[in-house]
Structures are given as C-alpha cells and as structure tokens.
Amino acid sequence: xxxxxxxxxxxxxxxxxxxxxxxxxxxxxxxxxxxxxxxxxxxxxxxxxxxxxxxxxxxxxxxxxxxxxxxxxxxxxxxxxxxxxxxxxxxxxxxxxxxxxxxxxxxxxxxxxxxxxxxxxxxxxxxxxxxxxxxxxxxxxxxxxxxxxxxxxxxxxxxxxxx
Numbered sequence: 001x002x003x004x005x006x007x008x009x010x011x012x013x014x015x016x017x018x019x020x021x022x023x024x025x026x027x028x029x030x031x032x033x034x035x036x037x038x039x040x041x042x043x044x045x046x047x048x049x050x051x052x053x054x055x056x057x058x059x060x061x062x063x064x065x066x067x068x069x070x071x072x073x074x075x076x077x078x079x080x081x082x083x084x085x086x087x088x089x090x091x092x093x094x095x096x097x098x099x100x101x102x103x104x105x106x107x108x109x110x111x112x113x114x115x116x117x118x119x120x121x122x123x124x125x126x127x128x129x130x131x132x133x134x135x136x137x138x139x140x141x142x143x144x145x146x147x148x149x150x151x152x153x154x155x156x157x158x159x160x161x162x163x
Contacts, residue, residue: 013057014057019156020099021054046098046116047114050099075132075143076132080130082128084124087122087124088122090116099116101157102154107141110129113126
C-alpha cells in the first residue's frame with residue numbers, strides 16, 4: 001500500500017482491515033552505517049517501536065503498565081526469543097512499513113511476527129516471543145485486560161479475508 005493510500009496517519013500507525021498493525025517510518029542518517037545502509041541492529045529498534053505503538057493503539061501504555069496504573073499492575077515485556085532474517089537492505093531516506101501480527105498467546109507470553117517492507121518488498125522478517133515480567137524481573141501471567149485485547153486482535157488477524 002502506498003503511503004497516500006493509508007488511513008489517516010497517526011504517530012502510532014494504524015490497524016489494517018485484517019487486524020495487522022502497520023507502522024510507517026523513515027530511515028534517518030542516524031539509522032545507517034557509513035555506506036548509507038541501515039545498520040542491522042536498527043531493524044530491532046524499528047520492530048520495537050512498532051510493537052510499542054500497536055500496544056498504544058490497543059489502549060496500553062508501557063510506562064503506565066510498568067508503574068502499575070489502572071487494571072494492569074507493575075508489568076512489562078521482555079524479549080525471550082528472537083529470530084530475524086534479512087532479505088534486502090534499507091537505505092537512507094527510505095520510507096518503511098513495519099507490519100505486526102500476534103501469532104500466539106500463552107499464560108505469561110505472546111509471540112509476534114513482524115515484517116519490514118519498502119514499497120511492498122520484504123526487507124526483514126522477525127519472529128519474537130515476549131514474556132511478561134514483574135518489577136523483580138520474574139515471569140508473570142499476562143494481565144487479563146492485555147490478554148483479552150490480544151486475543152480479540154489475534155482472532156481478527158487469523159480470520160481469512162472474505163472475497
């Protein structure tokens with residue numbers, strides 16, 4: 001999808017009709033190496049931003065969750081496992097889109113698949129498992145409001161599109 005075709009943009013991106021979260025970003029000089037190519041570790045930063053913005057659109061603020069505000073008490077998410085495949089490089093001033101899908105939800109963890117694209121071309125794919133931790137760094141169950149929201153989104157993402 002061309003950026004001009006995107007729904008009204010916000011800093012948090014948007015949810016597509018199929019439930020995937022779409023997050024646009026531009027590659028800045030600080031993201032690149034001396035050759036103008038995105039440094040590999042920065043793809044992880046792009047993916048992290050997209051996951052954070054997805055949660056934001058779902059109504060969950062990580063700062064509030066960590067502080068224990070509202071229905072969610074003193075939790076945050078830590079990456080437990082990550083696999084990333086690089087297919088093509090992103091370059092200075094490219095406009096990228098990070099697509100995020102929830103692929104699994106467990107008691108204390110959830111998994112996401114993220115794809116980073118430029119003009120529809122896949123540049124990188126990342127599969128992550130995140131665990132919910134308390135302030136002491138111990139694994140705890142996903143808070144019920146977060147789990148329910150993720151299950152609703154996952155169900156929408158898993159439903160085949162109607163022709």
